[in-house]
Amino acid sequence: MTRSKNQPTAGEFLPFCRPSINEADVEAVTRTLTSGWITTGPACAELEQAVCDRTGGQAAVAVTSGTAAMHLVLLAMGIGPGDEVITPSMTWVSTPNIISLLGAKPVFVDVDRETLLVSAESIAAAITKRTKAIIPVHYAGVPCDLDGIRSVADAAGIPVIEDAAHAIGTRYSNQEIGSSGHAIFSLHPIKNVTTGEGGVFVTDDVELAAEIRRMRFHGLAAEAWDRNQQGRSPQVEVQSPGFKYNMPDMNAVLGVSQLKRLDTFIERRAEIANRYTEGLREVDGIEPLGLPSWNHRHAWHLFIVRVLPELAGLDRDQFMAALKDIGIGTGLHFRAAHTHRWYRDQGMDSGGLPETEWNSERICSIPLFPDMTDDDIERVLTGIRSVCNVAQEQGAPA
Ligand SMILES: Cc1ncc(COP(=O)(O)O)c(C=O)c1O
Known part of the structure; x- marks a missing residue:
């Protein structure tokens, strides 16, 4: 792939996403x-x-x-x-x-x-x-x-x-x-x-x-x-x-x-996702989404993890803030719609969506875009390991 004009360089803030413009x-x-x-x-x-x-x-x-x-x-x-x-x-x-x-x-x-x-x-x-x-x-x-x-x-x-x-x-x-x-x-x-x-x-x-x-x-x-x-x-x-x-x-x-570059984009996204899946296996409390049983091609638009505070040592919002402090961006896709104020005011938050609510409090998207370098991927994995290690040493949140 031609080097994108937007490729980050080592040490810069790594956003969770950046368009590939060549x-x-x-x-x-x-x-x-x-x-x-x-x-x-x-x-x-x-x-x-x-x-x-x-x-x-x-x-x-x-x-x-x-x-x-x-x-x-x-x-x-x-x-x-x-x-x-x-x-x-x-x-x-x-x-x-x-x-x-x-x-x-x-x-x-x-x-x-x-x-x-x-x-x-x-x-x-x-x-x-x-x-x-x-x-x-x-x-x-x-x-x-x-x-x-x-x-x-x-x-x-x-x-x-x-x-x-x-x-x-x-x-x-x-x-x-x-x-x-x-x-x-x-x-x-x-x-x-x-x-x-x-x-x-x-x-x-x-x-x-x-x-x-x-x-x-x-x-x-x-x-x-x-x-x-x-x-x-x-x-x-x-x-x-x-x-x-x-x-x-x-x-x-x-x-x-x-x-014209869609397949190239998806192939690179899939490589990054595979590396994350492998690298996160050994991190307690950081759980990637699962995949369905039916035959499919994943476009890897997002790589979403769930932060399990009792194991990770910190909750999702603390995890996002800790990564930001070390220069790594994250995203939240999504806070469940029925928990937003207007929908609460309509009485739409009255239960019945346990899996949605469980995930809404724990999900976080970590950086995933085709122009990420292999060093960027390792930086994210090292960053996640280190924020979890520090939090675990300090003890899980109450
Ligand atoms: C699931 C979903 N639906 C619809 C939309 C709306 O798309 P747009 O931002 O182009 O209006 C988005 C945007 O992020 C989305 O994530």
Whole structure:
């Protein structure tokens, strides 16, 4: 791999994530910046085609974030007041927020303690007459049991929208996520492929994609780019009120360039993850997530450990603070949504999600990005060993 412009050097603060930007990315963005067309246009169309080519999906629509993609899909599916949408609480707050903003109710289901994935059984138990959509999360880059979830959803006639924010390049049983059904990917800077900020909806339903395409640009029958073409009527009309969620070409072109390196990124992420798995075996109280039994390709978006205070000698927040003190960044993916203030105020924290809550208090993401050097990996492992040793010597927290 070409050395990235963002590769850290020894001794600097090591963030938990850093985008891999190389000369080809810079050149592609620069070309677009000076091309005379920087908003949604040919590069956005190229990114959408590249995502379809990569995933095998029939249609893709690029927007300004994964959150925007989820908003448009739920709107296009007519989700509104009185409806219920099943989702894990162990997810980014964007999904329950959008469900709530549409006037619908997020119905939180528990996750598996080891993988943080929702199961077909827990979804089946949460379905009611009001359930209008199911949003499983392919957590950290690992796919959910899609066959099981789809068979439960199909039997009830409820659509599944895969939250694949972490899962570009993930495979379930040799099928690339996005190859069938509906999925949203996030292209935020910490994701495996980035456009700066961005998201993309991928589907095998071309009519749904066309509706979302209209809704990303004011609900007009044509887009900014189309309107610039000769021969097209400037009198395009609003089909139904829409949003301003279109992805600019200056962002999309970065995604096109990055997507070409997706497999290289995942291979390096997997190497780092393997080294962590091996190196953490001997550290008491630091427990990586487990992997599901089904055949899959992990995209290794995140490497998550659980900090067990009784063994590690410190709790998760102390662990994160101690690593920060020695120059190592960490992340929290995620504090369970139902424990946030607004959801508590709605009475959504009344129990029933024991595995989610257990993990919400213990999980921590340690540095994982393709440009980490082997020395960086060893620095993280040594750092973890040393903060745990010091804490264990001082005695476990009360
Ligand atoms: C599980 C999950 N869903 C949805 C999103 C939303 O994506 P975005 O930040 O692109 O809006 C994220 C972002 O981190 C996420 O982690």
